Amino acid sequence: MAPEKVKSSITVFPSSAAIVPEPFGVVLIISAWNYPFLLSLDPVVGAIAAGNAVVLKPSEISPRTSSLMAKLLEKYLDTSAVKVVEGAVPETQALLEQKWDKIFYTGNGKVGRIVMAAAAKHLTPVVLELGGKSPVVVDSKINLQVASRRIIAGKWGCNNGQACIAPDYVITTKEFAPKLVECMKQELEKFYGKNPLETKDLSRIVNANHFDRLTRLLDDDKISGKIVHGGEKDKSKLQIAPTLLLDVPRDSLIMTEEIFGPLLPILTVDKVEDSFDIVNSGTKPLAAYLFTNNKKLKERFVACISAGGVAINETALHLTISTLPFGGVGESGMGAYHGKFSFDAFSHKKAVLYRSFAGDAPMRYPPYTKGKLRILKALLGGGILALIRALLGWS
Incomplete structure (x- = not known):
């Protein structure tokens, strides 16, 4: 203060x-x-x-x-x-x-x-x-189990996806996607069991309106047959199981609206670098995540992806660091x-300026002579030597 x-x-x-x-x-x-x-x-x-x-x-x-x-x-x-x-x-x-x-x-x-x-x-x-649609870009040369666990923790561990910084969708390569899906399935079962609607480690959906909103995303005809894990739901308990969807169309409801729930679509690209164009084609997210061991890819992600915050090989935990500002950019917010x-x-x-009555320079006041103009120019940009020359009247 x-x-x-x-x-x-x-x-x-x-x-x-x-x-x-x-x-x-x-x-x-x-x-x-x-x-x-x-x-x-x-x-x-x-x-x-x-x-x-x-x-x-x-x-x-x-x-x-x-x-x-x-x-x-x-x-x-x-x-x-x-x-x-x-x-x-x-x-x-x-x-x-x-x-x-x-x-x-x-x-x-x-x-x-x-x-x-x-x-x-x-x-x-x-x-x-x-908020917004916070992306997770997953490279292939990584510790897959650790990456899967951290994505799960950031998505379903953060209030069952009901968090502004929760991963909204994943982008990985077509070649790597099956491995990622299989590993995430295994880890989800370890964390929440074979029947996740019975676990006490998942939050409920906050109310019936949000449950219906999420159900509407799942019922979109454009994603029919895209669920590769989960999808179970119980409105009486306001519970929806962790759900993975693979290769959903980019114009589907689940990709055009912020999900804010336990649904995680996975998009695939030919090269991991192609994910940058997908992320930048949408509105600027509150958070953006990248999992990779490639130094150049990390540098390019930080430089090219505009987001409120970025985490490399992690999700959500950047907001726990009090020395970092937390806030959005563009449609994900303003201020931090x-x-x-x-x-x-x-x-x-x-802004406060303190002055005494000393040092009242005459060149500040009219009449504005050539000599005063030389001194003012020296003061504003010429440096000490130019100021001395102006005071002495040297050209």
Whole structure:
């Protein structure tokens, strides 16, 4: 929170300069349902640390955690600094009609556009933490078992795919795809058993609406016969088994919508490098993953794939590193937080110049003579030697 001293300029000598962080004021935080405590309290901590007052709107899709947070925050925090507003769409709309100093929203792109449109009416800055179709590119010369386990952990271990950074689809070569599918089948059975609908290690689908949405993706005629593992579902328990689909058409629903669930399509290409064009042909994802031992491929992936974050030979865990910013780009969001980046997200960096009454240079004021012009040019770009020559009147 302390002012950050920075270099001043010879044009204002003698002087000093600093960047002073100041709170925006009163901020609105609208959080998501899939990790309701983390995605609410993480930005709240950053907003309070930066000195703001906060209104938190938890998601109505996770009503019990919303209710519990409202009770706990009212009990343990200063209610003049932090307030919780519960409710659904009408309450959120009423909040968005107010003027805020900053809005922080975590959720999907559809609502993100509504939030941004509401903020634009008051020229309110926003942070949008959205999602998208996060790809996993798998090379052939890898430790296949470790790669499969890490993809599974990032997909089904992250709330059964109900996570913004969960792998959305896989791209590998036609030649390698059968090996990858077989290894993932074996590892999935080790983790969740032969009947995954009975395991206690998989999250349920959050509600019936999302269950029906995922079922609609599976019922698309374009992916008929493409399921190579899983597909079982039980609406009474809101459970869908981990499902692998191979060679799905790119114009199918499962490839045009964010999945946000336990379904994982696998696309195949002739060469692993061909995957780059597929990824870049879509909207920019929140995360992009690559499994390879090829150094040049790693470098090209990082350089050529635009995403909120990238992980090499891993999935999802980049968000656990507090020294890395977490946020999207393009349709996957704007702005970033985590660690000090949370403080920065809720702080205005105010530029401050300090001067005394000494050093009041006459060339700043009219009349603008040729001599003053030479000195100004020297000050602005000529360096010390040019300044001396100008002061002495040398050409």
